[in-house]
Amino acid sequence: MREWWIAAHYELLKYSRMRSVLIILIGLPLVLILLLGSAFDTEIKPAKVALFIADQGEMSASMDTFWNDEAISHYIKVLPANSNKEIQDWLREGIADYGVHIPAGFSERLLAGEAANWLTYSGRYEEKNIAADAVVNGYLGQLNLQLAVVETLGPDALETFKETISEAKTIVPPISTYNLGAGDNQSFGKTTSLQYYSAAYLIMFLLYGGMTAAIALLNQRENGTLQRMYAISGSFRSIVFGIIVGAVLLAALQAVIIVAFTAYVYGVDWGNHFMWITLICLLTTAAGAGLAITIASIARTVKTTQSLFGIIVFSMTFLSGGMITGIERLVGGANKFTINHWANESLRAIMSHSDTSNVWREIGVLSLIALVLTIIAVIRLPKVVKQHA
Known part of the structure; x- marks a missing residue:
């Protein structure tokens, strides 16, 4: 217990000193939400x-x-x-x-x-x-x-x-009022443009937040830190688990700041079910960490992992309509094979105060995806943390 908590604490301390990482994971989504939400805002102001x-x-x-x-x-x-x-x-x-x-x-x-x-x-x-x-x-x-x-x-x-x-x-x-020349592809459904892009980019950058766990493990393996930790008397598994928990705590902080900032500064209505939003964010982070660790077990290097993971997350965000609304109608249902789709749909259902049965259905699918990716990541984890596995 003590080992993983110390490892998680030092991971958070390390991230707090990496200003470029914090700007990308927290500052960039806030800027994108403001720019895209305002650019496509068709809501009439009295x-x-x-x-x-x-x-x-x-x-x-x-x-x-x-x-x-x-x-x-x-x-x-x-x-x-x-x-x-x-x-x-x-x-x-x-x-x-x-x-x-x-x-x-x-x-x-x-x-x-x-x-x-x-x-x-x-x-x-x-x-x-x-x-x-x-x-x-x-x-x-x-x-x-x-x-x-x-x-x-x-x-x-x-x-x-x-x-x-x-x-x-x-x-x-x-x-x-109509959005002339835009057609149905520009419809944001029951949410406003700010709500739509707040959900889309919160999920996208939570996935990137989950990637920090795999990057931290790869960096420490390449630097020989994990090998030295393996030789100490403490539990090696607890230390590795602590490093992953540190990345999850960073993603939790990221989600809190994005949700709070968009709610109080941009006026985004996130609905009344904050426990559900917390659950969705945790499941998304777990799925992102599981996917990143799985990719890292194959790529084996930091640069290759970052490149492959970035391409996959970008593609999932695009297919789920996070960049162009309505694109999911043109991709033949491929959006349903992405993490973003189920996370975004559940968040938007909460924002629009939809029937709770619809929310639980989306959360259920997201939970299944997170569970499968976590199991695969646990199986493949030795390939990430051991030098010659």
Whole structure:
């Protein structure tokens, strides 16, 4: 017990002094998640609309209902202003994305059949202006349409128009959003782009974290350290196990930092089942370590192991859709033969709050893969730690 804990402790101490390794295993995935998650983000951010209502006529109830309706909350976030000047100040300072001033007497002019409009102010972001214009014009368009009906039918329809318009409920603007030109291959399913790439690159770099166990064993064998440890009175197996545990603890630290950073800085929703996420990360690390040790038993050198393992992990990440979304539809089911697929699917199911039975199915397959690779690694381990095995 004491031997493997001391070996694990010194492995962690060694990794803490290897800044380049820490940057690659922890810093690089955070950068990739931010870049790809932001580049492919199609989620609509509500436009902040500075609103000043000077009109207190018969239409005020209808307008209050309109601006407070949940149907437009996905596109509009209302910031109540106290004056027209305050709207313009907020737009200039970037506090608001768009401005609306409903002038006094709007209700009277509208119900009298006169032309009535709101004063609108565009902000600095075109996409925000388009969303806000669609909401405002949708509401005003419906009012002007009914006004045109009154003018066409004559004065007799005016009273009916007043009763209808004063009791009008919110008119939902017909806004639909699509990722034009991308097709189905760019769909992130029930997750956002940030969630999608957070899961993909967490798993990819946890696999690389598992590789550090095999690299540490190969380095110590080539340096003769393992041979000297074999001669001491302590348990050689415990020391080797401690070196592997040190790599697993590094991967655990890596997972904690990536999940915590993306959750609190990037705003990624990882769901509510953190024990399941912990289990998935441990299984992925075990599978990565098992695969790396198996490759190291064949390659026998650090450089060859790194090259082969890097190619395999890169290929698995690509086939599982970690680089190009939707690629799994084009590879004929080859993605299901990768570690990444089962780990990613289980994480995304947790993120999207899917049925727990689906999560356990994915975790079950991942557990089986990790178990098989671990058994193979234990059988092949002497080829890694012994000089002439």
